[in-house]
Amino acid sequence: MIDFCALSPMAALSAMTRSFFAVDNDDARSDSRLLLEWALGMPMERILMLPNTPMDAAKAAVLKEGFLRRLDGEPTQYITGRAYFYGRAFAVRPGVLIPRRDTETLVSVCVDKIRPDDKVLDLCCGSGCIGITLSLETGAEVVMGDISPIAAQIARENAALLGAPVPVKEGDLFTPFMDEKFHIIASNPPYIGEGEEVMAMVDGHEPHLALYAGKDGFDCYRRIIPKAKEHLHKGGWLVMEHGMGQSERLCVMLTEQGFTRVETYRDMEERLRVVAARWEGL
Template sequence: MDLRTALKQGAKLLEDGGIASPRLTAEVLLLHATGKDRSYFLAHPESELTELSWIHYGRYLHQRLKRMPTQYITKKQEFWGREFRVEPGVLIPRPETEHLIETVLAECPAAKRIVDVGVGSGAIAVTLALELNTAVVATDISADALQIARSNVEAYKAAVSLIHCDLASAIADQSMELLVSNPPYVPELDRSGIEPEVKDWEPMQALFAGADGLAIYPRLFADARRILQPGGMFMAEIGIHQMEAVSIMLAAGWTGVHFVNDLAGIPRLAVATRS
């Protein structure tokens, strides 16, 4: 079987299985199975797959048909121009979370004492440690997530220390300059409407926060107030329709509260300064 035919057959299989972007997905899986890059593929579409590549490709297509996200199959996702290892057990970093990085770089580029709550794969913590050339303390309640975060921290030799705890409970230092977080914020009530790639494969603990999705914020804000120095900044991703509820929660004890929109115009990030 040559690459061109394998791609065609794979794309058809995915299309029949109702998978979005079937051709692109088949191409990503084929490249992953063969270990070739796209330019090789374009230059040599007639080259033959080895038996082993064919077996891998078949397995990947089968996994994707079971709605496993492509990133869990290839075990990687790009974030802020770097490749992060991801596996089931950790949330796949989302492009909209790059707004948090943009906002940190724009609003507090000199921050040195930084905490990331809910580190996941380490996408935020590693990126900030490298972009700001500083140390970051990062926490997560999931041991699986911390293990994957550790592999990314080591791969990039980033100055990130990882702590297994609930929110920022294990952090005693009260002179932090910046606390960032992409906490779980999906309402449990929305569960049935969520696509299978997310609902059936990504960790529940990374997604859901009570019936209305707001359950984590009050404790997160309290922890932020405890460990940030006066004038320290807080930035957290929020879910759709949560701006109003979050502004009420940030009414006391914070100044300069504002929200940053994503590219779709949805308020995505809550920003506040500890008063």
């Protein structure tokens, strides 16, 4: 076991990284850095300037607690209470999906399509990372919605924390937006199907409501796509994230529902991750 009280911050960083690598943690380096920043209450830039002496006992105890929780399989973001997305820190806690880099692709696609006067909906908003980022990056009018009371509350907290004028409505998909129309509907809905392999840390800690979507993973898409037509202005876009192997089927579903200009986009790992489709009206 690591004796954090006897280590300098950088020595503790190295020790945690080695321990995490030993248990096949692919994010060993970043998890170690995030835990160290959290325990010491300062960014790595300041930590690098600290003297090469043992840490304060109280902070070493906090770091040890976080380290042990991470070894036990708890996500680092839930331990520290924050996740980084598109260059910003978002508050997260159990009950809300942890923002991921893959979803930054969805945001980038939307940013390229949004015009200054557009109205945007972030459907299934979770922490609010998509809608808040779109508001701050483009200045467009954005609203968000989620069925989970916990997610809706955290999204409100993040909007206030980051100074984004983005209201949040609680309800099932489009129900809170009955009479509203949008130029862009962005959504990262649940899309994992039964029997799909899911990391134990994800399945054991993150909300199943935000992860799983029926036997084939398409339950939410089957509801979102036809209903989106009622809430899009002519020429508006529906932009959705999806999982591995779902792109082709989603494109067919969108085309069958009358959407045009169906486009696909790859994430940073070159995996098909986002589909966008234009609605020209009936």
